[in-house]
Structure formats: C-alpha cells, structure tokens
Amino acid sequence: MIFSLVVYSAPHAGESAATAVRFARALVDQGHRLYRVFFYGDGVHSGSALAAPPQDEQDLLGQWQALYREHGVDLVVCIAAAQRRGVLSQSEAQRLERPAANLAEGFELGGLGQLADATAHSDRIVTFGGSA
C-alpha cells in the first residue's frame, strides 16, 4: 500500500518527530511504499544539517537520511515554512542573501502542492502532530 506522512513537529521538541521516523522505517521494512514525507510547520527543522545531538541521544537526521539512501524516500521540506524558520538550500540562501545554507542531503525544498500531490497519489496519509 502507498503511504505518505506529514510531520509537523521539530526534532527534539518532543517525541513526535522520533515517532514519525520510526513509523516510516517500519513501513518500508514491511514492504509498503512510502511515497513522500512532507515536513511542514516546525517539522521543517527535521531537514537541518546542523543538528548535533549528544552521542547518547537519537540521531533523527541520520535516520531520515538512511531512509533516503536505502529506499529513495522523497523527503520534502515545505519551502515557505522553511524560509520563515531558517532552513535553506544553497540556492535559497543565495537568493535570500543569507550567510549560509543548512538543508541536509537527502531533503529537498518543495511547495505546498507537493502535499496535495501526496494526497492524490497515496492510499493513506498519516500525520505526526506537534507536542503541546
């Protein structure tokens, strides 16, 4: 079955981002197709290459990137939400005249249309909401 996930919560803000990546891993391990993970709201921070949690905490970035490397999972960070929050690709950083880029390898910036597209092409959408 074809799944897409929507992730709203920033990594290390609570448990949601970790639940999402664990669920994503379980999906592909069970042979389902993960059409897209769409990072929206504070979820865009998942795409930051600069996160450096202590060694004894979860490396969520590495887990998302492994899904990309091993299964080509489409990791789309909403470009409008990311601009507001400071997650930029090299070309966006140049265009917006910001001093650096921080979008991690494996993630791409995309428009909200990619969320609509995911609903059209997936059998199931699962949303991972923020912490309170």
Next chain:
Amino acid sequence: MIFSLVVYSAPHAGESAATAVRFARALVDQGHRLYRVFFYGDGVHSGSALAAPPQDEQDLLGQWQALYREHGVDLVVCIAAAQRRGVLSQSEAQRLERPAANLAEGFELGGLGQLADATAHSDRIVTFGGSA
C-alpha cells in the same frame, strides 16, 4: 528595575516569540534594565541567522538584533539546547564537524549556568512559553 527574560518558543511557531521581543522592547523603552534574554528549548531557533520570513511578516531576528545594537542586551542561546536543534556558532560547527554555522550576530552561545546567573542578578524573571 532589572529584568531577565526566558524564551522557550521558536519564532513563527506561534505568537510567543513575538510577544517576548515586543515586551523586551517595551522594557528598555521604559528605562528598565534588561540583564539577559535566555533562549532555551525551541526558543534557540530565535538565534538562527537563516530565518527569512516574507516581507509582510515580522522580522523577529532583526528586532532582537536591534535591541543588542542599541542597548547591548545580552542574548544568550543555551548551547546544549542549540546543539540538539542545529543552531551553531562558527567554532561549534567546526568542533562538531557540521557543514555551516548559523548563529546570528548579536547572539552568543552560553551554558545553563547563565540562566541561574540571571535569576541571581535580576529583580524579575519573565518566561515566554511555547504554543500548544
């Protein structure tokens, strides 16, 4: 009177970060001393130099930096919370082998001791909590 503020919420996640910077501005405009603003939890994203909100939305980063430039307000981003969330100075980026730095001018990384120090040297502490 001497105030310090504690900010937990990320800019553009809700209203809290905007309330905090408006309150800080009002404090110094009224002649109070703002000893320190301590950014903790998701509040550390306030110190990201890469945020690029649309022209018709608030530029919270610029407002914090103006407080620093005009009044030397001490803007301290908790280093442990910032590492987890990907807000890094140049030296931290090198030490942690991350591809770029994004700590904005005017902000400095500091330990949790700086929060304790703020409570010891301030008459009042006001906390700006997260959104739900």
Next chain:
Amino acid sequence: MSQITLAICRHAPYGNALAREGLEAVLAAAAMDQTPDVLFTGDGIFQLLPDQAAGEIDQKSLHRNLQALPMFGVEQIYVCQRSLEERAVSSNRLAIAGINLVLVQDTGGLISRYQHVLSF
C-alpha cells in the same frame, strides 16, 4: 463514492502557526484543482470570528486567507456546532463573503466520508 480530502482546522489563529499554515495548504491544494473540503472545529472556529485586527500584534489577518477561499473554488465550509456552543459563539456572527457555512453535528459521520484527513 468517498470524497478525497478533508482538512480539519482545530487551532486558534495567531497563537499557533498551524492556523495560518493550514489555510495556506488548503489554498495551495485548491490551486492545483484538488480542492479539499474544510471543517472548522474546536478552537479552529475562532479563525472565523469577525473583526479580527491582527495588526495590533503585527500579524496579518487570517481573514484574508479565508476570503480567498471562494476564488479557489471553496464555496462552503463545515463548522462544528458543538464547538460553537461550547465557546458561546453564535453562527450568525461568522459570515464570510461567498462562503456557505454548513453547521455539522455529526463530525464523526462527516469524517468517515473521506479518503484522507489533513489536520491543522
């Protein structure tokens, strides 16, 4: 046949970015001819209050996003009646030009008609 997508808007405006970002997602989907249905429930019904002056807190009014809905083909929205009552908000106050408000009592029944639900 079941409809494709229902967007559920549950957050108050301004206090949580999801209110604004949810409406932006609805508009973007509609612009791609994948117009979702929309349900306002819980604190989401506060998005529909008239006379919001968000400039007072240096934000843009959400009303502009709501008023754009008909231009993108969203001509009716569902509103949870129980949520209105709990918050003592009369549905008469919620007029948005070009949009028909449909009060819903059985939100569970409404939800079950869709293939996908996006929560904002």
Next chain:
Amino acid sequence: MSQITLAICRHAPYGNALAREGLEAVLAAAAMDQTPDVLFTGDGIFQLLPDQAAGEIDQKSLHRNLQALPMFGVEQIYVCQRSLEERAVSSNRLAIAGINLVLVQDTGGLISRYQHVLSF
C-alpha cells in the same frame, strides 16, 4: 525571608522536551550553588513514576536526572497533592532514593514564598 527560586515542572516526560530540559536547568543551577526548590505539578508528576523504560522509545530515562538531584544538594522536592489525586497516582509509588517528597496542598502559598519562578 523569601527563597530565591522555585522551579515548577509541569510537563510529562518524553512527550515534551521541557521535562528533560527543566531538570537539566535545575541541575545546572544547583551545580552553581544556586540550588532552586522544585515543585512537580500537573503532568509533571508523571516524571516521578517508577519503572520508566524510556529505552523502548530510544530515549534516555529521566530517572537518571532525578537520581542526580541529591548529589547536587536537592534533597527534597515538592509534589502537588491535587495533581496526584486527579491522575490516580499514589504518592507511595514515587520513591526516589535520597529525596524526601513533600506533598503540597496550597501550591499558591508555596509559590508566593519565592522571588523567582522558572516554569518547565
């Protein structure tokens, strides 16, 4: 004379980073000889539950942070009795080695004794 600082821990562990980061802030202050008093209230009392196996969700147990408190001079903590009752948690279950649990009924009175309150 009023005490300096009370740290109020109101969040459940793991679901919100403030639970962990609050305890880290308490330990850091104590390490600087500015030991705050600590009140667990609301969902914060869930931090004190025994038998947490946070490894199941790939997190570190908060219990390690709690057990470090006495080493930093925090030898008693306040716990809101009403919060325990609302959650049907018996105070007998909450033993932490080296820490004396003081049940509080009048949290308002407790808070008023301090110069500063940090909320986590």
Next chain:
Amino acid sequence: MTLHIVNQSPYRTSALRDCLDAMADGDALLLIEDGVYAAGAPTGIAPIPAGTYCLQADAVARGITPAKSITLIDDERWIALCVEHTPIVSWF
C-alpha cells in the same frame, strides 16, 4: 471506518476529548506518546471506548500499565490498523 490517533495527555489538552466527540460507531482509537496516559487507571476525565489500542512502547517508556480493556500493540500492528482503516485522523 476511521482510525483516530491521539498523542496528547488527556489532563493537559483537549485532543482526546475532541477526538471522542468526533468518533463514529466502529471507528478505532489509538493512543500514542503522551496519549497513553489515558490508558492507565480510570481517571474520570474521559472514558475510553472498549477496544481502544495503545502503543506499547510509549506506555512502557512512561511506566504506565494500561487497563485490561485496552489492546497493546507494536508499530507493525499500528501499520496494519492504518491499512485496515480510512481515513486516518491525528489529534494533537
């Protein structure tokens, strides 16, 4: 039939109550993350329907022992629930 997922403490936010208000007959409810606090002792806050599911890892992580009427599941079973239900609604 809909699968509802609640990840918030019932003591802290209205997510569970809002969800229960929007459940239709035959819908399934899954408690995850801080939502598992609703699976413990009876609380009087919100009675959970019989047959509710609870993510075991989240309950064990928090030291919560769910009531007998609740079905403990792992991620694999969660995915199966997603396959069996549509739509899937998250309450947070």
Next chain:
Amino acid sequence: MTLHIVNQSPYRTSALRDCLDAMADGDALLLIEDGVYAAGAPTGIAPIPAGTYCLQADAVARGITPAKSITLIDDERWIALCVEHTPIVSWF
C-alpha cells in the same frame, strides 16, 4: 503577591485551570495570546476572578470583547504589573 500569566486557550489546554488552582489570595492574573479567549463570554469552563487583566492587543487581534469585570491593559501596564508583583509565573 504573585503575577500569573496564561497564554493558552482555556478550551485547549489545562494551563488556565492549573493556574487558577495555584492562585493565592491577592494574586493577579493576566491573560495574553490565546489566553484571552478566557476573557470573552462566560464559558462554564473556568470562572475568571474579578480584577483579571487582559492584554488588549491580543484580544483586539482576535476579535474578542472581554467581559466588563476584566481590565484591559497595554504592554506598559503589563510591565508595571511585573514591577508590582513577585514572583511572576507563566502557565503554558
């Protein structure tokens, strides 16, 4: 006397209720951000003490008309309240 600040909707989280449970005689309560939804029509959720303050900008932004018993204030008066009270407790 303590100044309590609540920034959450009373319909959505327990912040206001928790705050009211922890108020002592003579304490002040200030509603800001989504907390101002508690200042509107009587709701039955949590009765607000007389003399409660409400940040006017946040109420006006949301189209909320606070009850007559509530004192609308600006940032300057908020700061004055902070000067007059100690400690200051934020509920979120």
